[in-house]
Amino acid sequence: MSAQQQIADAIASNDVVLFMKGTPQFPQCGFSGQVVQILDYLGVPYAGVNVLASDEMRNGIKEFSNWPTIPQLYVKGEFIGGCDIVREMFQAGELQSHLKQAGVAVKQPAA
């Protein structure tokens, strides 16, 4: 299965999926770690995909989204952004409302 197909499958079969360096338990990059912290703080169930597992995945995701960096967050198939945008949305309470509108359970109320 091609990297593009694996990526599409991961996005289609998970409400929230984070393409990251490392795993949610052991992030291997500060930016990936920041998004993991935000999602864990919100108590959002998500799938973590370690792009360091293969070069095809690491480059494939950048092509897939036309976005040059990792991490990349997807909610219900929609690309939300990288670390900057997820943090900016979280601080503005927009990430919480976006998740709720998408029907994704969020534990913490908007800060």
Next chain:
Amino acid sequence: MPMDAREIERLIRDALPDAQVTIRDLAGDGDHYAATVVSEAFRGKSRVQQHQIVYQALKGQMGGALHALALQTSAGPAPEPDTAKGYVL
């Protein structure tokens, strides 16, 4: 080969001549910068689209020579509607 802050600013200005650009070197290694870009070209665009405009301006350097660019973009204050200016009660 790391990038120089002025090079980043020049590339962004080439693509967005009206842009106000401020760049901070986060680590002194030419690899980790923070940039704030204000341009009318961002008006009405999502954050992802705004950042993609800046990434395109950097001609593929982003994620390569430039490892990290903490980016904040905005369209700036909405322009005053012309009618309001010339309208006298």
